[in-house]
Amino acid sequence: MTTLTRQDLNFGQVVADILCEFLEVAIHLILYVREVYPSGIFQKRKKYNVPVQMSCHPELNQYIHDTLHCVKPLIEKNDAEKVVVVIMDKEHHPVERFVFEISQPPLLSIRHPRPTPIRIPSDTLLSHVEQLLRAVILKISVCDAVLENNPPGCTFTVLVHTREAATRNMEKVQVIKDFPWIVADEQEVHMQEPRLIPLKTMTSDIVKMQLYVEERAQKAS
Amino acid sequence: MDDLYLDNIDEFVNDQNKIVTYKWLSLTLGVHVNLAKQMLYHYLDQKRKEGSARLHATYLVSGKFVENGTTSHKVSVVREDQLEDAKSKMSLTVSVHVYSVQKAVLKDSGPLYSADYDAVKENLRNCSRYSAIRCADAVPRSSAEVLQACETTQAPPPETEQIKANHSNLASKPTSKQPKGIMGMFANKNVSKNQDSSKEIKLEQKDDAPVVETSKTKPAAKTNPVSNFFGKQAAKKPDKSIKEEVEIARTSSSVVEKPSSPPPKAETPVKEELAKDAVVEKDIRSKTKRLEHSDSEEEKSESRRMKRRRIKKPEPDSSDDEVIPDSPPRLQEKRDPSPIPEIQVKKEPVAVSHSDELSDCKRRKRRRVLKSCTFVDDEGCIVTEKGYESESYSETEDDFKVSKPTPKNPNPPKPSTGKKEEEKKKKAAAASNKSTKQASITGFFQKK
Numbered sequence: 322m323t324t325l326t327r328q329d330l331n332f333g334q335v336v337a338d339i340l341c342e343f344l345e346v347a348i349h350l351i352l353y354v355r356e357v358y359p360s361g362i363f364q365k366r367k368k369y370n371v372p373v374q375m376s377c378h379p380e381l382n383q384y385i386h387d388t389l390h391c392v393k394p395l396i397e398k399n400d401a402e403k404v405v406v407v408i409m410d411k412e413h414h415p416v417e418r419f420v421f422e423i424s425q426p427p428l429l430s431i432r433h434p435r436p437t438p439i440r441i442p443s444d445t446l447l448s449h450v451e452q453l454l455r456a457v458i459l460k461i462s463v464c465d466a467v468l469e470n471n472p473p474g475c476t477f478t479v480l481v482h483t484r485e486a487a488t489r490n491m492e493k494v495q496v497i498k499d500f501p502w503i504v505a506d507e508q509e510v511h512m513q514e515p516r517l518i519p520l521k522t523m524t525s526d527i528v529k530m531q532l533y534v535e536e537r538a539q540k541a542s
Numbered sequence: 543m544d545d546l547y548l549d550n551i552d553e554f555v556n557d558q559n560k561i562v563t564y565k566w567l568s569l570t571l572g573v574h575v576n577l578a579k580q581m582l583y584h585y586l587d588q589k590r591k592e593g594s595a596r597l598h599a600t601y602l603v604s605g606k607f608v609e610n611g612t613t614s615h616k617v618s619v620v621r622e623d624q625l626e627d628a629k630s631k632m633s634l635t636v637s638v639h640v641y642s643v644q645k646a647v648l649k650d651s652g653p654l655y656s657a658d659y660d661a662v663k664e665n666l667r668n669c670s671r672y673s674a675i676r677c678a679d680a681v682p683r684s685s686a687e688v689l690q691a692c693e694t695t696q697a698p699p700p701e702t703e704q705i706k707a708n709h710s711n712l713a714s715k716p717t718s719k720q721p722k723g724i725m726g727m728f729a730n731k732n733v734s735k736n737q738d739s740s741k742e743i744k745l746e747q748k749d750d751a752p753v754v755e756t757s758k759t760k761p762a763a764k765t766n767p768v769s770n771f772f773g774k775q776a777a778k779k780p781d782k783s784i785k786e787e788v789e790i791a792r793t794s795s796s797v798v799e800k801p802s803s804p805p806p807k808a809e810t811p812v813k814e815e816l817a818k819d820a821v822v823e824k825d826i827r828s829k830t831k832r833l834e835h836s837d838s839e840e841e842k843s844e845s846r847r848m849k850r851r852r853i854k855k856p857e858p859d860s861s862d863d864e865v866i867p868d869s870p871p872r873l874q875e876k877r878d879p880s881p882i883p884e885i886q887v888k889k890e891p892v893a894v895s896h897s898d899e900l901s902d903c904k905r906r907k908r909r910r911v912l913k914s915c916t917f918v919d920d921e922g923c924i925v926t927e928k929g930y931e932s933e934s935y936s937e938t939e940d941d942f943k944v945s946k947p948t949p950k951n952p953n954p955p956k957p958s959t960g961k962k963e964e965e966k967k968k969k970a971a972a973a974s975n976k977s978t979k980q981a982s983i984t985g986f987f988q989k990k
Contacts, residue, residue, distance in 0.1 A: 353649070364914075365650070372652035373652060374652065377916075452660060455660070459561075459656045462656070463644060463645070463646040463648075463653060465647065466559055466647075
């Protein structure tokens with residue numbers, strides 16, 4: 322979380338906060354739109370001044386929340402290259418992969434020994450970012466125009482592709498107790514005969530994000 | 543009219559996969575809305591005749607509707623498959639027209655709003671340029687008039703409110719306040735500015751509430767600068783605005799800090815004033831583990847409040863509907879050295895949305911609020927129920943929406959067994975997540 326002291330105000334943290342909030346909304350929306358869970362558990366909420374669907378189920382919410390909580394330090398350090406929401410069928414073969422490719426301009430990375438100089442995001446910048454995120458959310462809402470229906474009984478998981486060896490640190494330090502991260506299986510990561518469908522690209526001063534979907538050519542198992 | 547517009551619409555719908563509403567089309571092409579509606583209709587008609595693309599449309603149906611003996615004029619946006627049904631329910635159908643055309647099947651109406659949002663925002667000043675609804679008296683107020691209106695209806699401080707009233711973009715408001723808030727906190731120039739900034743910071747606290755704080759140790763280290771801030775505040779004449787608010791962010795922020803965080807070292811007498819109010823706080827339901835009020839609750843709430851100041855979230859909106867306490871004015875109020883007569887007992891949390899109209903009336907009323915609560919029933923299933931509950935509130939608070947359901951599950955082992963039983967009964971195939979933590983979703987559902 323961002324703290325307020327002049328010395329520590331860290332742009333990387335601000336970006337990570339924005340992105341993690343956005344990813345939470347996006348994951349809930351993907352679960353709703355792709356019908357991974359029955360629509361009854363979702364309720365309409367407001368984010369970025371537009372209605373979005375969020376789930377009410379406490380354990381699901383907690384799971385997503387904890388997942389992103391662990392991802393946040395990676396984003397802060399610009400170690401997370403991609404965050405992938407994988408939807409798998411009953412046999413745990415991926416049918417769809419929603420890939421959020423994230424990159425931050427190197428100037429803002431906090432790899433430097435000292436935190437970067439204070440650059441408080443201006444309100445126009447943030448409102449511009451909000452506008453872009455709104456557009457991404459809208460694109461997710463209509464993505465089932467370009468995707469085929471999933472077979473019933475799907476589950477989901479979240480994978481993070483990191484740069485270099487950032488995961489080694491993650492395994493050593495459990496950010497949240499009893500919420501370990503493990504290296505993903507090969508079968509979860511790679512999909513047979515994927516079809517690539519780009520959804521949205523967003524470029525702003527503080528973050529660049531690309532969202533595309535890899536879809537298996539034949540979904541019915 | 544030439545047929546170029548058909549190609550335009552085709553490009554929007556098929557190539558860009560947009561939701562094309564008539565309003566968006568009229569603003570984009572610069573045509574009257576009725577013309578835009580006709581364009582959409584022709585496009586839809588042509589495509590259907592060609593039989594090429596699978597398009598979906600929504601319609602706006604308006605007319606007289608009789609319900610329980612009362613007649614009303616009902617306007618609704620319906621999907622194509624519900625169109626005939628909606629028309630038949632109306633006693634008199636006044637108008638039916640195409641609302642939007644898109645490729646995707648829309649499961650709910652949310653994206654329809656988002657589709658227009660940017661276009662309408664850009665044209666906010668003249669959004670009725672192409673509209674068919676006209677009223678000669680409907681003219682936007684000038685800033686002076688808005689200012690005047692605010693001053694007459696609201697008690698001081700008016701600054702925050704009028705700034706907010708003048709902004710059209712709600713989302714940017716809290717964000718815009720923050721830079722000033724940070725600077726104002728440490729600049730320490732004058733009373734009003736500090737009060738403003740503290741209010742702004744406080745208003746932001748609501749956003750932090752649901753997010754778990756990672757840097758738990760940081761707040762403890764930062765007590766000194768903040769306590770200096772408090773010390774300086776004590777010297778100034780406190781603002782007597784008596785806005786009542788519910789101390790939800792306090793308990794929500796209790797997630798962030800454990801009770802063991804030490805109180806700030808430089809305890810000025812001001813802090814004791816602040817702490818007085820903590821005693822009357824009730825336990826409030828919140829999503830997170832609640833701190834039990836103990837003997838040191840004064841200090842705890844004190845340090846919590848202190849820490850709440852420091853937590854800052856740049857995001858304007860929180861998707862969780864959290865309570866937004868009007869803590870800055872409250873803080874001002876408590877700094878009044880004289881005993882505070884109207885410390886009202888704080889009731890159950892009220893979810894406050896982000897609409898930034900702060901009306902400054904000082905009465906407390908009761909009203910009915912739609913709240914949802916999650917509990918485990920006899921069979922061991924988690925049930926979320928939404929019900930109206932009577933709530934005490936002050937008119938100074940913002941309008942609010944439904945609060946987030948309290949996802950506290952008092953008996954974690956029980957639901958898992960309950961769910962397994964449910965699984966056999968239910969036909970729903972939603973399997974559990976791979977993670978060991980997540981239990982089956984089917985147990986969540988009661989027979990609805």
